[in-house]
Structures are given as C-alpha cells and as structure tokens.
Amino acid sequence: MSEFIVVAFDDITMADTVLARLKRLQKEYLVDLEDAVVAVREADGKVDLKQSVNLVGLGAASSGLSGAFFGGLIGLLFLNPLAGMAIGAAVGAGSGALAGSLSDYGIDDNLIREISGTIKPETSALFLLVRKAQPEKVLSELSQFKGKVIRSSLSPENEEKLQKAISGLGR
Template sequence: MSNLIVVGFKDEFTADKALQELRELQKEHLVDLEDAAIVIRNKEGKIRIKQTQELAIDGALSGGFWGLLFGFIFFNPLLGWTVGVLAGAVSGALTDIGIDDNFIRDLGNTIAPSTSAIFVLVRRATADKVLTDLSKFEGKVLKTSLSNEDEAKLQIALTK
C-alpha cells in the first residue's frame, strides 16, 4: 500500500528540485514512487499543477499505434491513426490514477502565494537514506497518510 506525503516549501522552485532529487533516488532504487505532482502558487495567488503522468499524451500515443494498426488491416491507415489518437487522448484525459486532482487543487489553494508543494505517493522507501537527502530542502509536512510517529520523524528530518 502506498503512502501519501505532501510537503510545502518556502518558494516556487523548491518542489521541482525535491522532485528531481526523488527521481534520482528512484534510479538508485531507494524510493519507489507511484505518482507525484507539484503545485505552484505564484505571487498573484494563481495555482499551477504539474503532473508527472501525462495520461492524455500517453493515451494519444497508444491510441495512435492501435488505430494505425487497425487502419492497415481495414485499408485506411490515416483514418485509423486519427481516430486512435483522438480516442486515446480522450480516454487518457478522463482517466484519473494516483493522486486525486481535486485533492491536489484544494490543498494547493491553501498554500501561501509564492510557495510550492510536492505531492507524492510512495510505494516503498529506504527511509533513513531518503530523509537524509531530502532534509536540505527544508519543507513543512502539510498532509500524510503516515502514522503520527512517522510523520513526526519526517517533519524533524525536513527541518534539520
């Protein structure tokens, strides 16, 4: 079962840096992320959400492949490809996996202007090594599905 962790940062750029660090840690097999997203609230208060899984694009690519294949079978590859791309993009856009978009948007509206937050669903992590690497970002735990004890450890590690 995955754990949801949301950490807020003092500026608009640190969440991106933290996500890059998590991706590096994932390459080293120290953390296994199911999903991640970043919320940035600019100085005017406008929210921008960056998803790590672009389902519409993935769906369009997959749909285009299958549409082209069926198009060759039925002697109209261009029509098959077009229908496949459109169907794949629509189905990808309507699919919601991982962290709920409404939850991201609602919590993003609560952070202060000129700040950012990272939302991660973590399947597995080597906690001591991951926390050591993430401590340099000085974040504040906003929400988790961790136990109170583990959440407290995470907050202590992020404020070192």
C-alpha cells in the same frame, strides 16, 4: 498500498527541486513514485499545478499502438493492411489523447487544489503518492531541504521521521 504525502516549501522553486531529486532516486530504485504533482501558489493567489504524468501523451501513445494493430487486422480483410494501420493509428491516437485529457490519474486534482489553497502566496507544495521506498536512504537525501509536512497517510512515527529529515532536524 501507496502513501500520500504533501510537503510545503517557503519558495516557488523548492518543490520542483525536491521532485527532481526524488526522480533521480527513483532511477536508483530507492523510491517508487506512483504520482507526483507540484503546486505553486502565485503572489495573486492563483494555483498552478505541474503534473508529473502527461496523460494526454500517454493515452495517445498507447491507444495509437493498439489502433494500428487492430487497423492492420481489419485492413487485412479488405486487402489493404497499411491503410488500415494508418487509419487505425490515427483514430486510436486521437481517442487516446481525448481519453487522457479527461481522465484523472493518481492524486485527485480537487484535493490538490483544496490543499494548495491553504499554502501562503509565493510558496510551493509537493504532492506525492509513494508506492514504496528505502526510508533511511531517501530521508538522508532529503535532509538538505527545508519543508513542512502538511498532510500524509504515514504512521505518526514515520511522519515525525520525515518531518525531522525535511526540516533539517534529523542531521
């Protein structure tokens, strides 16, 4: 089961910095992120979301490949597999991009906007859906950043450990 964590930061760039560090840790197999979103609240109160998963591109790529495969099979029936592959890939990529733009993956966008509306202007928040992690190693990496856990599905003990690490108290 994935854990949901939201950490707020006092400036607009820190959430991006922490996400970049977590992605590096993911490459080292120390954390497995299912989804991550950076929310930045501008001075005028507007909230900008930066999704870590590009659903339009992901949908277009996967549907384009399957469209090319099935288009090639249908093209074999009409003795023109290359035309079938090309048409199938185009139709598959288009429908996949449309499906990707209409779908919501991971953390619900409405929940992100609701929580982001509670942070101060000119600050940022990092929304994480974590499948699994090596807590000791990840917490030691995050101890240099100053943030505040504003919501999580962690146990109270683990949330307290995370808060101490991310606020610099766990050093």
